[in-house]
Amino acid sequence: MIINTICIFLVSCGLIFFIGGAVGIIRFPDFYTRMHAAGKGDTCSMILILTGLSLYILHEPTTANFLVVGKILFIALFIMSTSPTSTHALIKAGFEEGIKMWKREDEKEGQE
Amino acid sequence: MKIIGFITVIITALLLLQAERDFPNWGDPESPASSYRLSQHYITETYHETVVPNMVTAVLADYRGYDTLFETVVIFTAGIAIIGILRVFGGNQAEHKEPQLTKQKPDLILQTTCRLLLPIIQLFALYVVAHGHHSPGGGFQGGVIFGASFILLALCHDLKYAQKWVPERRILNLAGFGVLLYAGFGVAALMFGENFLDYGILTHLLPGSIEEARSHSMLGVEIGVGFTVTAIMFSIYSLLSSNGKMKEGI
Numbered sequence: 001m002i003i004n005t006i007c008i009f010l011v012s013c014g015l016i017f018f019i020g021g022a023v024g025i026i027r028f029p030d031f032y033t034r035m036h037a038a039g040k041g042d043t044c045s046m047i048l049i050l051t052g053l054s055l056y057i058l059h060e061p062t063t064a065n066f067l068v069v070g071k072i073l074f075i076a077l078f079i080m081s082t083s084p085t086s087t088h089a090l091i092k093a094g095f096e097e098g099i100k101m102w103k104r105e106d107e108k109e110g111q112e
Numbered sequence: 113m114k115i116i117g118f119i120t121v122i123i124t125a126l127l128l129l130q131a132e133r134d135f136p137n138w139g140d141p142e143s144p145a146s147s148y149r150l151s152q153h154y155i156t157e158t159y160h161e162t163v164v165p166n167m168v169t170a171v172l173a174d175y176r177g178y179d180t181l182f183e184t185v186v187i188f189t190a191g192i193a194i195i196g197i198l199r200v201f202g203g204n205q206a207e208h209k210e211p212q213l214t215k216q217k218p219d220l221i222l223q224t225t226c227r228l229l230l231p232i233i234q235l236f237a238l239y240v241v242a243h244g245h246h247s248p249g250g251g252f253q254g255g256v257i258f259g260a261s262f263i264l265l266a267l268c269h270d271l272k273y274a275q276k277w278v279p280e281r282r283i284l285n286l287a288g289f290g291v292l293l294y295a296g297f298g299v300a301a302l303m304f305g306e307n308f309l310d311y312g313i314l315t316h317l318l319p320g321s322i323e324e325a326r327s328h329s330m331l332g333v334e335i336g337v338g339f340t341v342t343a344i345m346f347s348i349y350s351l352l353s354s355n356g357k358m359k360e361g362i
């Protein structure tokens with residue numbers, strides 16, 4: 001029962017982060033902030049959801065289920081290392097291509 | 113011209129939809145594919161004859177070994193054709209002005225992640241090849257994953273760095289070796305007086321009973337497929353990314 005509650009809490013937290021990431025990709029003004037939303041949201045929410053799922057599987061603590069949990073945790077580990085790296089690589093490539101950063105309207109006027 | 117294309121598409125779609133009505137329903141037990149006794153034989157007898165739980169692998173590598181052998185040859189030929197078309201040897205390099213890529217310094221974060229992940233990816237590729245008997249997987253899939261690991265290496269460092277491990281010569285050797293390994297299993301069966309690719313007779317060479325010999329030969333065949341696919345995957349990437357010069361690139 002308690003485990004179920006924790007599972008639901010973790011998975012719904014993950015979904016909220018996912019929604020945040022999706023909204024960020026659409027609403028943020030430029031490339032860098034959009035990548036920020038995508039990278040952060042995906043990493044955090046995937047880890048939360050996967051942790052929730054692995055807890056749910058542990059209802060029946062058999063050997064096979066432990067193996068599945070191990071695999072899920074491995075996936076979480078991979079996402080934790082690859083997703084930020086790919087975001088970093090994309091942003092670095094964009095920065096070296098010289099994509100302009102977004103600025104607020106009043107700051108733009110102040111500079112020009 | 114656009115209207116002609118549109119009309120052609122519409123007519124083709126109507127014809128296809130018309131033909132689709134003649135298909136049996138999905139999972140229909142009366143359909144030819146389900147009622148033909150060959151499928152019955154595969155479903156009921158595969159495990160007794162080959163000790164391979166995954167029917168797909170058994171059909172792919174044993175019952176229809178010829179098919180897979182020539183699929184591997186097709187991949188080999190495709191790789192050779194791509195090398196033949198794209199590879200540029202010396203000559204008029206000065207005439208072709210390449211778009212100048214901004215020379216980037218090597219990125220520490222990328223390289224560290226690459227170094228962490230690469231062995232795991234390659235280990236997983238080997239697992240996919242070897243575990244094809246029990247779960248989805250096999251030579252083609254594992255080979256693609258293994259080739260992708262080298263592509264990751266080339267992306268995170270550069271092409272030259274990746275070619276320290278898989279130089280052009282070794283790519284070609286590996287691709288040829290894979291096909292030869294596959295065909296070698298067939299020829300070995302011929303040597304013992306059986307049909308080409310009839311693995312059961314290889315029980316004289318491999319440990320275990322006739323059924324286990326078939327299972328082991330399937331593994332060997334899958335390894336051959338894996339070699340070819342790995343080599344061709346990486347050669348396609350390196351040719352495309354370096355404009356056929358195989359020197360630098362992205």
